[in-house]
Every structure is written in structure tokens, then in C-alpha cells.
Amino acid sequence: xxxxxxxxxxxxxxxxxxxxxxxxxxxxxxxxxxxxxxxxxxxxxxxxxxxxxxxxxxxxxxxxxxxxxxxxxxxxxxxxxxxxxxxxxxxxxxxxxxxxxxxxxxxxxxxxxxx
Amino acid sequence: xxxxxxxxxxxxxxxxxxxxxxxxxxxxxxxxxxxxxxxxxxxxxxxxxxxxxxxxxxxxxxxxxxxxxxxxxxxxxxxxxxxxxxxxxxxxxxxxxxxxxxxxxxxxxxxxx
Numbered sequence: 001x002x003x004x005x006x007x008x009x010x011x012x013x014x015x016x017x018x019x020x021x022x023x024x025x026x027x028x029x030x031x032x033x034x035x036x037x038x039x040x041x042x043x044x045x046x047x048x049x050x051x052x053x054x055x056x057x058x059x060x061x062x063x064x065x066x067x068x069x070x071x072x073x074x075x076x077x078x079x080x081x082x083x084x085x086x087x088x089x090x091x092x093x094x095x096x097x098x099x100x101x102x103x104x105x106x107x108x109x110x111x112x113x114x115x
Numbered sequence: 116x117x118x119x120x121x122x123x124x125x126x127x128x129x130x131x132x133x134x135x136x137x138x139x140x141x142x143x144x145x146x147x148x149x150x151x152x153x154x155x156x157x158x159x160x161x162x163x164x165x166x167x168x169x170x171x172x173x174x175x176x177x178x179x180x181x182x183x184x185x186x187x188x189x190x191x192x193x194x195x196x197x198x199x200x201x202x203x204x205x206x207x208x209x210x211x212x213x214x215x216x217x218x219x220x221x222x223x224x225x226x227x228x
Contacts, residue, residue, distance in 0.1 A: 043221045107156060108155075
């Protein structure tokens with residue numbers, strides 16, 4: 001079955017340190033991969049996506065993500081975390097083969113950045 | 116720059132009551148979606164509309180109906196609300212299916228007593 005997993009419910013980092021939020025997927029085909037961020041009581045905001053090409057994708061607010069096909073992963077990274085990065089992060093996958101357009105979301109990872 | 120607008124933002128229902136969540140987008144997008152968000156479960160797709168005039172079931176369609184009224188509007192109806200439908204509902208839209216990202220509304224928080 002096609003699925004996406006975020007293995008960590010919460011990630012805690014100190015401000016100024018690098019951060020990583022993990023995402024893995026299972027797929028029978030080539031996926032489109034996305035990261036979204038949700039601030040309290042708000043809708044989801046698009047951060048970045050991987051479609052094809054360079055495995056390192058740069059997005060909004062200094063975030064980037066690395067697509068690793070052999071490990072079926074798409075981890076979100078940022079070199080230096082800010083307190084304002086604290087939010088709920090969702091990885092999402094849309095599959096191409098047999099695709100009906102559905103975007104499948106992971107369970108979400110809460111990022112807590114402490115001063 | 117309204118983007119995706121959902122109404123109402125909050126609603127409390129009694130079991131068995133019906134209601135409709137409204138969604139409108141002003142970005143001329145072809146595809147629209149309804150998701151529900153529950154703690155620890157991420158977002159789950161209820162229904163989607165790939166283009167005007169079409170609708171399809173998502174992961175959790177039971178207890179819901181949708182109408183793609185025109186290109187701008189996509190409504191979600193609960194005919195007989197149940198406590199299990201207590202959730203935050205998000206409408207989203209995209210240019211089309213495939214690589215385009217989704218744009219989300221601010222959400223509608225529904226409580227069924």
C-alpha cells in the first residue's frame with residue numbers, strides 16, 4: 001500500500017542549531033513529494049516540493065529537503081533553527097502511476113525550537 | 116488575496132443534525148479537496164474534485180456528501196452528524212492534479228455533541 005510516515009511525533013532543537021524532520025514513503029512508482037507547515041489555528045502552508053531533477057530542493061523560510069530514492073526518504077532540513085520555526089510539519093506524497101490525484105499526508109511532526 | 120475561504124470557522128451541532136461547509140477559491144484552480152484533521156492522524160482526504168463537474172471519494176467519505184457547484188465552489192455536507200465527525204475540516208485547491216501544490220483554507224472546527 002502507498003503510504004508516508006513521519007517517525008517522530010516531536011523534534012526538539014535549540015535555536016541556532018540545525019534541524020531535521022524525517023519523512024519516508026512506500027511507493028510503487030515515482031512520487032511527487034511535498035512539505036507543509038501549520039501554525040496554531042491556521043491552515044497548512046506550502047514549504048517546498050520535489051518533482052524531478054536535483055535531489056536537494058530549496059523552499060520558503062530557509063528550509064530545504066533532500067530526496068533519497070534508494071532510502072525512499074524526503075527529510076526536511078534547516079541549517080540554523082529559529083524559535084519562530086516552531087510549528088507542526090507535514091510531509092505529503094502524490095504518486096504518479098495509477099494516480100488519481102490524491103495527496104497522502106504523514107501524521108505530522110511537531111517542531112519545538114527553544115531559545 | 117483571499118485564496119481559499121471556508122465558512123463557518125466554528126460550528127457546534129447535536130447528533131443527527133445536518134450542516135454544510137462552504138468553500139470558495141479565487142485562484143481559478145481546477146481541483147478542489149476536503150480534508151479532515153484529527154490529532155495524531157494527519158490529514159485524511161474525504162472527497163475531491165479533479166475538475167468542475169467531477170467528484171470522487173477519498174480515504175474517509177462515509178457520512179459526507181459533496182457538491183462542486185462551479186469552478187470556484189466546493190461544499191461538504193454532513194447529512195446526519197455523529198460525534199465521530201468532530202474534527203477540523205480543511206478545504207484546499209490546486210491548479211490541477213499532479214505536481215501542483217495545494218493551497219489551504221484556514222479550517223472549520225466542527226464539534227458534534
